[in-house]
Amino acid sequence: PALAPIPDELPDEEEATRVVCLVKNKQPLGATIKRNEITGEIFIARVIHGGLADRSGLLHAGDRIIEVNGFPVDGLEPEQQARSHGTIMFKVIPMTERAVHNQTMLYVRAMVDYSPQQDPSIPCADAGMSFRKGDVLEIVDQSDALWWQARKLPSSVACAGLVPSSNMLKRSVCHSVSLATAKSTGFRRSMRLCRRRAHSVTQASCHTRCSSSCSSALCCPYEEVVRHQRHPEDTHRLLALVGPSSVGVNELRRRLIEMNPAVFFGPIPHTTRAPRGYEESGREYHFTSREVFDNMVYNNRFLEYGEYKGNLYGTSIQSVKDILINGKMCIIDIEPNAIQAVRTHELRAYIIYVKPPPLERLRESRRESKDIHPKAGFPAQDEDFQEMEDSARKMETHYGQFFDHVMVNNDLQDSCVQLLTAVTRAQDEPQWVPSGWIRPTPE
Ligand SMILES: Nc1ncnc2c1ncn2[C@@H]1O[C@H](COP(=O)(O)OP(=O)(O)OP(=O)(O)O)[C@@H](O)[C@H]1O
Numbered sequence: 001p002a003l004a005p006i007p008d009e010l011p012d013e014e015e016a017t018r019v020v021c022l023v024k025n026k027q028p029l030g031a032t033i034k035r036n037e038i039t040g041e042i043f044i045a046r047v048i049h050g051g052l053a054d055r056s057g058l059l060h061a062g063d064r065i066i067e068v069n070g071f072p073v074d075g076l077e078p079e080q081q082a083r084s085h086g087t088i089m090f091k092v093i094p095m096t097e098r099a100v101h102n103q104t105m106l107y108v109r110a111m112v113d114y115s116p117q118q119d120p121s122i123p124c125a126d127a128g129m130s131f132r133k134g135d136v137l138e139i140v141d142q143s144d145a146l147w148w149q150a151r152k153l154p155s156s157v158a159c160a161g162l163v164p165s166s167n168m169l170k171r172s173v174c175h176s177v178s179l180a181t182a183k184s185t186g187f188r189r190s191m192r193l194c195r196r197r198a199h200s201v202t203q204a205s206c207h208t209r210c211s212s213s214c215s216s217a218l219c220c221p222y223e224e225v226v227r228h229q230r231h232p233e234d235t236h237r238l239l240a241l242v243g244p245s246s247v248g249v250n251e252l253r254r255r256l257i258e259m260n261p262a263v264f265f266g267p268i269p270h271t272t273r274a275p276r277g278y279e280e281s282g283r284e285y286h287f288t289s290r291e292v293f294d295n296m297v298y299n300n301r302f303l304e305y306g307e308y309k310g311n312l313y314g315t316s317i318q319s320v321k322d323i324l325i326n327g328k329m330c331i332i333d334i335e336p337n338a339i340q341a342v343r344t345h346e347l348r349a350y351i352i353y354v355k356p357p358p359l360e361r362l363r364e365s366r367r368e369s370k371d372i373h374p375k376a377g378f379p380a381q382d383e384d385f386q387e388m389e390d391s392a393r394k395m396e397t398h399y400g401q402f403f404d405h406v407m408v409n410n411d412l413q414d415s416c417v418q419l420l421t422a423v424t425r426a427q428d429e430p431q432w433v434p435s436g437w438i439r440p441t442p443e
Pocket of ligand 1: 243246249250251366369
């Protein structure tokens with residue numbers, strides 16, 4: 001900027017000032033300011049990474065603002081500052097000691113939704129960044145204990161936004177977890193534990209194990225993630241399908257295995273029911289006594305288990321591992337509250353959420369299919385379709401943060417192709433995975 005000539009006599013106590021001139025279009029300044037409550041002085045609180053002020057390199061957190069566009073700022077509220085467009089001139093006293101923060105880049109997956117516009121505690125809502133559960137965020141600045149700066153990935157935007165730090169978010173999230181666990185049970189009418197279930201009906205009584213780590217994981221509003229590419233010699237990631245009852249997860253799983261039975265396998269379930277004449281233990285089921293089954297439950301050996309017509313059925317962790325160790329791809333369908341049990345360092349589950357199409361299309365596709373296969377077991381009543389939509393919505397609300405891939409099961413053929421593409425990508429392309437899977441922390 002053109003500066004006034006320096007007066008001949010400067011008072012001794014005059015501090016060195018810097019005059020900074022920025023030309024602003026519609027973009028924000030990219031800095032937040034705060035007032036010292038005791039002295040009333042106004043300071044730059046933080047400079048947003050990649051924003052206008054940051055790119056100018058001329059304004060820094062801690063600089064004291066004394067004039068804006070030639071007017072002293074004393075006595076003004078921070079909100080009244082720096083809102084104008086066009087040329088904006090700051091006179092600042094530069095901070096004497098600039099804190100140097102060695103930032104290590106942190107990547108997290110958001111476990112909750114956040115909107116700065118609805119957060120009265122954010123220092124500047126305009127500088128805030130909204131995100132949805134499941135979004136991957138690059139945390140570019142954690143120097144402030146309460147407010148971090150982040151970019152949403154994949155990002156084409158250079159400018160970061162303010163997001164609450166992990167600690168800021170924790171309290172409100174723990175509250176919503178208690179709601180989630182209360183409402184989350186009983187989405188599916190049956191557990192798909194039996195591979196041959198022509199005679200299995202709805203209303204099976206289910207108990208799904210939810211490990212104690214479940215709630216603590218949900219209580220972390222950000223999950224640290226890393227970009228990871230599976231080495232061709234590593235075991236495959238477990239493929240886990242979730243979706244509301246009758247959406248078609250079992251049908252899709254069955255078709256995928258049928259398409260390539262040398263590659264895709266479903267785990268062999270355990271049951272306490274007596275074998276039928278043609279059945280062999282280890283082929284259709286692992287037939288076990290109730291005592292052994294109870295013991296396995298006690299030792300947390302099942303991903304899921306349930307009771308149907310007085311017999312217990314369960315999918316053991318070992319039956320999944322057996323497939324993976326043999327170099328095959330294991331595909332299962334699970335209740336959403338078993339998601340935590342498969343998101344482990346060992347199984348590294350890739351969660352595929354199967355969603356129903358919009359109500360009208362759902363009605364059409366299922367009725368068309370019923371005309372072709374009159375014995376098909378899906379619901380045909382409007383209230384069933386509505387129920388499927390409702391439980392899909394609840395599932396997304398409570399578990400959406402864990403979905404690695406979302407697909408709509410509209411046309412079955414298309415869905416099979418989509419599923420095949422998704423599972424191939426899951427195994428062969430880099431993915432964001434919890435950092436603990438790659439760098440396990442000692443227990
Ligand atoms: N895209 C589709 N179009 C038409 N029919 C479908 C489609 N997807 C699945 N179906 C049919 O819907 C019925 C229910 O599917 P499926 O048995 O796979 O449900 P599910 O999601 O496993 O539910 P649950 O475990 O509660 O029984 C089956 O008869 C299946 O053939």
